[in-house]
Amino acid sequence: MSAGEIDRLIGLLARLPGLGPRSARRAALHLLKRRESLMDPLMEALGAVAASVRLCPVCGTLDTRAPCSICADPRRDGTLICVVRDVADLWALERGGVFSGRYHVLGGLLSAIDGVGPEDLGLDRLAARVAEGPVVEVILALPATVEGQTTAHVIADLIEPKGITVSGLAQGVPVGGELDYLDDGTLTAALRARRPV
């Protein structure tokens, strides 16, 4: 029998991905037992994020600056644009640290089932950005799913006529991957895209 305020907090925590009703209860108790060291800082951090983080008007990522620190960084290569589904994918690529160009965050993928069309993803905005700038190549770093590949084809059809190279991520065996555990589709793709050693 917890108080209404605690129940409300538990209910909201349970809506975070990765937390269910039971782990949300544990998280709420964890917070209540660590007010100074965790609960107060978390409230402050949420407030700071809510007050300062906005979508970058150029690429669509989340940042405290507009345009974002990647779009504003003169050291990033403006001739390369990497198209990703969402901010999590951008963060994943940045953690890798090998891409030195700029990004374009779609915020989703084309999906007939979910009723997501080209206008929902702002594909015309992407086309306009590519046409305006010094862009030489657009890299489509989209998921290797039906929706991802459909979206990639639509974007390629939109951009290639402008004389800009459109490429996609290589498909093949993951680093450290055992052939025995790979699915047939990945093995077939890796075999087709074989290259000289």
Add this chain to the structure above:
Amino acid sequence: MSAGEIDRLIGLLARLPGLGPRSARRAALHLLKRRESLMDPLMEALGAVAASVRLCPVCGTLDTRAPCSICADPRRDGTLICVVRDVADLWALERGGVFSGRYHVLGGLLSAIDGVGPEDLGLDRLAARVAEGPVVEVILALPATVEGQTTAHVIADLIEPKGITVSGLAQGVPVGGELDYLDDGTLTAALRARRPV
């Protein structure tokens, strides 16, 4: 490359039980995408909890009232006190809804390794509460671990001389439990505590 504010939020979320660095990133993005529906309510709920939830001075549970709604409820049986390790265990018993007495939350268990002694758990406070009130029976609902059972014995030695009944939870086969999957200790305990059908 997320902004410093977002990194800070991710770092704090990762300290919640059940969330690691990767799921904390997902949770932070989930919050950022749902400002009105989740982030703002979560900030409000944290603020409300921080402002109003306190330890009950009688039993040690967390509530917005002091004494808590259980201690203040005249329908709860004041002759029965159930001793639990922490608030999560109290909530678990209340969800069961079969106990109509009052509680005493220790906030931990005796542990030589972690240096937790009787004074850290306020066992004298428990003894005083039992001596003062109309208490007839103290139920020790403590974990069936070495620390839990050590704590139970120390509390029993403290309270039984006052002429008050001290009992513990029954040990045996869980409801719906298959004998085949039970550990030997539980089976032995269930066999020793067998009862007429």
